[in-house]
Amino acid sequence: MENNIRPILSVEGLQAAIDGSQVVESVSFQVPATGITAVLGRNGVGKTSTLKALIGLITRTAGTIELDGERIEKLPTHKIIRRGVGYVPEDREVFSALSVAENLRLAERDDSPRRALVEQLFPDLVKRANQAAGSLSGGQQQMVSLARALLNENKLLLVDEPTKGLAPKIVQEVAEALAEAAKTVPILLVEQNLPVVRQLADGALVLSAGQVVHRTDSARQFLDDEALTQRYLGVQSEPAAHGNGHQMPAGGAR
Numbered sequence: 001m002e003n004n005i006r007p008i009l010s011v012e013g014l015q016a017a018i019d020g021s022q023v024v025e026s027v028s029f030q031v032p033a034t035g036i037t038a039v040l041g042r043n044g045v046g047k048t049s050t051l052k053a054l055i056g057l058i059t060r061t062a063g064t065i066e067l068d069g070e071r072i073e074k075l076p077t078h079k080i081i082r083r084g085v086g087y088v089p090e091d092r093e094v095f096s097a098l099s100v101a102e103n104l105r106l107a108e109r110d111d112s113p114r115r116a117l118v119e120q121l122f123p124d125l126v127k128r129a130n131q132a133a134g135s136l137s138g139g140q141q142q143m144v145s146l147a148r149a150l151l152n153e154n155k156l157l158l159v160d161e162p163t164k165g166l167a168p169k170i171v172q173e174v175a176e177a178l179a180e181a182a183k184t185v186p187i188l189l190v191e192q193n194l195p196v197v198r199q200l201a202d203g204a205l206v207l208s209a210g211q212v213v214h215r216t217d218s219a220r221q222f223l224d225d226e227a228l229t230q231r232y233l234g235v236q237s238e239p240a241a242h243g244n245g246h247q248m249p250a251g252g253a254r
């Protein structure tokens with residue numbers, strides 16, 4: 001992923017383990033300072049683990065990570081988050097018993113949280129400020145999850161499978177919110193919904209068995225390449241489409 005401006009994130013030889021078992025083998029990639037970079041690959045190849053390793057949620061055993069020119073691989077999670085990495089985990093964790101407004105307030109880290117931006121991006125959440133987050137639909141909970149990350153000024157957002165399990169119409173809403181969010185912050189996005197990847201992603205990196213096996217500045221070009229998508233994702237190349245289209249099949253390379 002060559003880019004003239006300095007990448008916001010540079011990862012070199014990253015390895016990480018869960019309970020002593022290596023799940024990220026030796027991953028190297030860069031994330032440009034603008035736009036959306038997709039992390040692709042079959043189930044179980046280490047996409048989520050790679051995101052978690054970046055912020056120290058699983059044990060990093062080797063490699064360097066540079067955020068905006070500064071090394072962060074030795075820092076604990078809370079310090080990395082404070083340096084400006086927002087994390088939106090898979091399965092959209094919200095505090096179920098708390099209201100939408102309370103969920104958002106708890107996420108505010110900066111002195112001047114970007115409430116206006118969040119209200120503009122997610123008008124529905126403004127209407128539902130007093131509703132318990134646990135009673136929101138999956139899509140609405142995803143919006144809360146994204147909004148929590150966007151309240152703070154971040155250098156990079158890590159977003160893990162934001163459209164997973166959502167109905168097609170809601171997938172589109174989440175995709176549109178992500179596209180808007182990406183105008184304010186670069187995003188490293190794990191996403192299995194290939195039409196969404198086509199719609200949103202600029203570049204992409206493809207993982208297999210805990211390693212980066214392909215990098216491209218054009219996710220669309222990759223998706224158009226039948227040989228590559230077949231080899232690395234196990235699917236035919238993905239035509240432009242809408243909604244909850246082709247998901248990558250289960251059964252990874254591991």
Ligand SMILES: Nc1ncnc2c1ncn2[C@@H]1O[C@H](COP(=O)(O)OP(=O)(O)OP(=O)(O)O)[C@@H](O)[C@H]1O
Binds near residue numbers: 023042044046047254
């Ligand atoms: N808590 C855990 N304990 C043991 N092994 C784990 C744990 N979490 C993940 N793994 C293993 O690590 C490997 C990578 O998993 P990871 O969730 O990073 O893959 P993924 O590419 O995100 O998969 P998916 O697309 O299915 O979400 C898998 O073999 C998985 O079984």
